[in-house]
Amino acid sequence: AQSVTQLGSHVSVSEGALVLLRCNYSSSVPPYLFWYVQYPNQGLQLLLKYTSAATLVKGINGFEAEFKKSETSFHLTKPSAHMSDAAEYFCAVSDYFGNEKLTFGTGTRLTIIP
């Protein structure tokens, strides 16, 4: 069974400050890991993905995440927050072995303080 834990349901950062959203996973097989963003009243947009290649993954809008197997973590970061980053962020895990379901965390709401 796979699971994802997102630490912190709400995170607030000042505009221009570092964004750090935490995600820890549990998986009995090599995982694929994803970060999705959801703006109000919209669906999910893929930010970035880890699929067993480079451990440091760069995504859209200046976000990146690092896969750390020893820590079972896949934290999302952005060096400088922008007002447009305010949204809900979801970490998700799926099985390495094919077109399997995504298991999502409960999400982190990011608020940007002007």
Add this chain to the structure above:
Amino acid sequence: DAGVTQSPTHLIKTRGQQVTLRCSPKSGHDTVSWYQQALGQGPQFIFQYYEEEERQRGNFPDRFSGHQFPNYSSELNVNALLLGDSALYLCASSLEGRLAKNIQYFGAGTRLSVL
């Protein structure tokens, strides 16, 4: 290139009724997955369709059923609606095969309200 499209965007039903939601996958995709997102929660996997067959199912009762058509579009049906079925229903499409690495693209969702 059209992304994943879902219809309708909003729907209001009463308890006990039946509802059908529709999804057209991203061009070139052959696999459709459905998720339920309750308010304040992460999406929960309902089921996945490939080659017109249900391939995998999450922990949802038989009231939830689906269908995939030859053109890869899909429907989600929910019978005997309960108040707890109120949620955002998301459709995601992907391309079968390990090279695709299970990258799922989501539609904007259908928001179902059960009164």
